[in-house]
Amino acid sequence: xxxxxxxxxxxxxxxxxxxxxxxxxxxxxxxxxxxxxxxxxxxxxxxxxxxxxxxxxxxxxxxxxxxxxxxxxxxxxxxxxxxxxxxxxxxxxxxxxxxxxxxxxxxxxxxxxxx
Numbered sequence: 001x002x003x004x005x006x007x008x009x010x011x012x013x014x015x016x017x018x019x020x021x022x023x024x025x026x027x028x029x030x031x032x033x034x035x036x037x038x039x040x041x042x043x044x045x046x047x048x049x050x051x052x053x054x055x056x057x058x059x060x061x062x063x064x065x066x067x068x069x070x071x072x073x074x075x076x077x078x079x080x081x082x083x084x085x086x087x088x089x090x091x092x093x094x095x096x097x098x099x100x101x102x103x104x105x106x107x108x109x110x111x112x113x114x115x
Contacts (some may be wrong), residue, residue: 006033021046021098030104037107039099046099047092048107052114057084066113076102078110 022030027039027046037050054060064082067089071077079090089110091103 017095019093019096019100021093021096022101022104026101027099030101034104034107034111036111045092045097047090048099048103050089050107050110052087052089054085054087057082060085060087063087063113063115067110070106070109070113074102074106076106078106 031037031039034048034050037048040047040049052060052063054063060082064080064087067078067080067087076091076093081088089107091106091110092098093100093103
């Protein structure tokens with residue numbers, strides 16, 4: 001089984017409509033490597049959610065900007081909600097309406113961006 005650090009080192013691949021979603025068993029195994037992340041289902045779409053906490057708005061915004069840079073670098077974009085001392089991050093693959101391995105890779109990379 002890989003851990004979050006190994007997962008973050010995997011190369012992201014371009015996702016196209018019809019790319020395979022991860023199975024429920026894969027989701028369970030991959031989530032074990034990502035502390036604090038949870039899989040939620042909204043309107044039939046499985047997504048990865050995590051809320052990060054920070055001491056103030058400035059550090060939350062700085063983290064949001066680092067996530068934006070990550071997203072652009074891999075051309076895979078999360079939903080982000082930034083508020084005072086909090087950032088809610090949601091990774092899923094819009095093109096396939098669910099979770100791809102890229103979402104787990106990006107979640108692992110997101111955790112590495114917390115300073």
